Amino acid sequence: MKKIFTLILFTILLVSCNGSSDKYVLRSSVGKVNKVMVVTQSSDWNGDIGKEIRNSFGELMVGLPQPESTLSVSQVAPNGFNTMMKVSRNIMIIGVSDKEEFYIKNDIYASPQTIVYVYAKDDAGVVALFKKHEKEIIKTFLESDIRYTQNLFSKSKLDETQFKTIQNLGISLTINDKFNYVDDTGNFLWLRQHLSSGIAKTGSNNILIYSVPLEDGIQVSDSIVAIRNKIGKEHIPGSDAETMYMITEEAYTPFTFDAEIDGKIAYETRGKWEVKNDFMAGPFINYTVVDEKNKRLIVFEGFTYAPSVNKRAFIFELEAIAKSMKIK
Structure with a gap:
């Protein structure tokens, strides 16, 4: 009986290691x-x-x-x-x-x-x-x-079919399901993930998705800050919506690099955001994708609010989500 058990065990190990593909x-x-x-x-x-x-x-x-x-x-x-x-x-x-x-x-x-x-x-x-x-x-x-x-x-992907803006833009993204809806107008989407570890448990990771027309003769890389400031004023209010809203930090010049998203020309911008007339601030990463076919710029922006903690990991997660973009 012991010999039979040993033989069966050896056979199971052999099959599990080799399998049909003979690969470890x-x-x-x-x-x-x-x-x-x-x-x-x-x-x-x-x-x-x-x-x-x-x-x-x-x-x-x-x-x-x-x-x-x-x-x-x-x-x-x-x-x-x-x-x-x-x-x-x-x-x-x-x-x-x-x-x-x-x-x-x-x-x-x-x-x-x-x-x-x-x-x-x-x-x-x-x-x-x-x-x-x-x-x-x-x-x-x-x-x-x-x-x-x-x-x-x-493996824990957010169901993006529920968002009008993503559907209207004709894009797809791999966003983890920890993000929750804040605003979705059909032309502008704001998602937020509450950070639950360490001192950052009062903070958040945020995603903004929208598009703007691609104007003839425009220098895209030079227009990114103006576009994000306009969007911030319209859609990202502070505690007083009349006088407080998100802008690009005035004391820090963002850096813009050439990039590529889904095979299309894009620009990666890294910098700091702040709330005008308030003390909230943090880093952002912006990908502005040139969609020549549809004469538009598709913008993915991620920004983090996590006081007193390191933010590299949070921004890196937002970068990974942005680079998963597919344009249909």
Whole structure:
């Protein structure tokens, strides 16, 4: 009887590992968004290699009221890179080897997982190779986290068919179901997520969606602030609707970058908002998409109100939602 039980157990394990596709099922990865585990010798981490990594990943994110780095990093030595560590979602393995190599692999020890490899023959070579590819490396980790966040939200997706504005604009978005309706005119949508953790439990993440006509000869990137100020005055009131409304912070010039949403030309603007004649303020991220076919600009804006706490994670979630936009 014992032999029969052992045989059955072995058969079950064999089938579960191989299955019909003969592929091993990877473990689920773990790790916070915007965080990278760096696998390198402690001497390298404390030397020029580590300094270059910290300077690069530690570049401050644009538009936040408090200084916050683009990526957070932790370090583990190669001999400490054990089974538990190998399930981290974002990993960079860097150090001295017998040849120079730079490459990226996905889903090696867990899924989803992104691993960047940087090797050179000496410390100076490692630093040079990392600097050569640093923008690509940062972009790779950020895009990986965008996909990860979008996948999480797709599992608890808000039913967007209930919103007149989304239907009228002919778009779709992957918005998590923690957002609630504030206003939906058919031309303007405002959704709000109440933040429930830490000091930010009195705060909120907000989404605005609307469109404006694409006027001939207009310089889109130069009109973004004026458009959002007009929308703020019309739709985002303060405690006194007559004298208080959301505007772009006057003391801080937003940064605008070229972007792409659903294959269309777009502009990404990061900056700070404030309520005119009041003390409320925070960061915003705005994507203005050029829809030439329909002669319009589609605007997605996310803004955060979370006093006294870091806001990188909140803005990153809004960015992930914006980049899920599909225009029908």
